[in-house]
Amino acid sequence: MEIPSLRISRLPSLALCAVFSFCAQQTVAQEVGDHQYTSEAVETGSRVYTQQCALCHGPQGDLVDGIDLSIGQFRNAQSDSDLVGVISGGAAEGRMPAFNLRAEEMNGIIAFIRAGFDPEGVAVRIGDPARGKALFEGKGECADCHRVRGVGPRTAPDLSNIGAIRTPASLQRNLLDPATALLPINRPVRLVTRNEETIVGRRLNEDTYTVQIIDSQERLRSLKKSDLVSYEISDQPSKQPTDMTSDEVADVVGYLLSLRGIE
């Protein structure tokens, strides 16, 4: 049996991703391994940052004079272990408080800082969340495909927590240029089984021998590749670039950023 083009070998539409960083502290290093943080770590870090640090350092990380966390501009710190030292020990007689973070939170916050908050450093306009919500549910037609906090269809990604796990730049890109923003795991797939069933959906997970998807009927399906006669992965997103104005896009991004799990 042939599985046609399981691998789409698509070299760069060059995007820099991920995050380099380095961790001297053993507890942290144990988790991450060699010179690199995982995307999960960045996600965790993003959450810790908004909850514990943004108050003083600001959403962009530049509100404390002389320090811009997002571009790695510090007064004293250089290495990751320096950062760990400042965060866990505090500085300036407590003006920078000492935080007692769990290992994975510490790991995450360092990852998030090293990721530059936003891997591309694009300055994104962030508008009014309330207006954004109205656009999301109305003119933008987003709610036709996306589910938020228990309302809406499930075939497109659930966006209830999207503000905590994506940067403003990546949210904006998803609206303006969905093709370049399309994450590999989100590519639409079309499978045909030996029993001649055609399944269309979105991947949730995959390994060498199996693939897990949510199909167009919102069912969770796990399929063995050896039971498939064809398996196609598309390069094209299932939606067009938005035709909203730039003010409207800013508002929708503002709304998406406010989506940080259930209230």
Add this chain to the structure above:
Amino acid sequence: MRTTMKIRKYGIAFLLILLATNVSAQVSFERILNAEDEPENWLTYNGGYKSQRYSKLDQITPENVSDLKLQWTLQNQVFGAWQSNPIVADGIMYITERPNSVMAVDAITGRVFWKYRHVPAENALVCCGANNRGVAILDDKVFMGTLDARLVALDRITGSPVWDVEVGDVNQAYSVTMAPLVVKDKVIVGVGGGEFGIRGYVAAYDADTGEEAWKTYTIPGPGEPNHDSWEGDDWEHGGAPVWITGSFDPELNLTYWGVGNPGPDWNAGQRPGDNLYSDSVIALDADSGELKWYFQFTPNDAYDYDSVQVPVLADIVWRGTPSKVMMWANRNGYFYVLDRVTGKFLEGKPYVTVNWSSGLDENGRPIPTPQDEGMPTFPGNQGGTNWYPPSFSPRTGLFYFSAWQDYATIYRAEESEYEPGRAFLGGGFSVLAPAPGAPTIGIGRTNPINNWTNEVGFASLKAMDPQTGEEVWSYDQFDVSDSGMLTTASDLLFTGGREGYFHAVDARSGDSVVERQLGRTDCDGASYL
């Protein structure tokens, strides 16, 4: 009546003890020399001094391998992957657990006889996880290197320490993660710390006393040959660690060691010169530690291409001539065949996409083609392969290893100042991904969901023909793999991967014979079967 019973019992117990001491033979150097001939045991990290990870066992065949059943599981108590390779001697398995514990385990039931815990000094620094890759065994002792750069000898029956010596200065971030290599009456280890500006070395210790017998630096000091491959005082903190167990050729009396990256890792401009013997294989006299030859894979490395692969030795007819060769799939993306008597380059070809170099000259020296700033370099920072132990099957004549395919990195170089015990990296890197902000491969896998996908890199188990330097077949996985290999006399190849599958593959054709989901990922192919 009662009294007699008691006496009787004692009598039997006593007899058993006598029997036991007679039966459990010592693991002598002679036995390790001929380890291949007792395939029911696994007496060195790589299964024998040639490091072929080939087993003469043939009960498990392509026909019956699917009947294999899980016999026991030993759950690790510490977060993180096992990189430890078990040693098995006469039914007892010695395995280490992070950070630095040793367990003696009944190989039949998986029950633990004893556990020894070494708690590394609090200031121990390791770049890449609290790894330990296992123990070495000799006579009545097992030996473990520690994260705080000590070497500990334990009684292999009781688990109590016999001696415990310093290998390196923990304050300067020296560490030992490799399984030691025992040769004759010596225990040999190398040091880690290539991300912290150490000066690497290999050192040998008397197995009875722990006394240092010799120590050879992997960076030549003033007055030594090749010192001029460094400028100024760069050599003092130029890295070149040794963190994977080497091999030994008893006829030549040479030990072979893969040497790691120069420091700072990514700023090659800051350390002009070839930076010998970083990213090289070195041949050291087993008795004196004297350097006999070296071969450098990546001069003035800017990509963290540690040459810490296992040197795989074989005596084969190479292109018509009986030869003592060494085979090496390097982190830099090239597969090499070397003459291990002299270190001469015989053959070398890329096995994955390589763009940091356009090829090798007739001496095996790479022709550099550095990429423009911001452009991806192939292979990426973790390399085309890494420390994952390969296998060579004398039956098929093929060399097998785990490669990372389609994986690239964008490097950034920066000036950095050396400070003792601090990271000394000279920049950073990011992994090439198909969309901005898309998840990429990490060093380990902590997420049960693969949301980075094979588009940022995937595992390709490759079978290479040393005669041509070419790939004969490959077997791909969806995620990358850090797994070692084991081949058998029944022409099976066993390996694992990050997805948690245990794979049995036909070593001749590359066809999958069976795969089993075992849960967490396993790092080493030398499973106890």
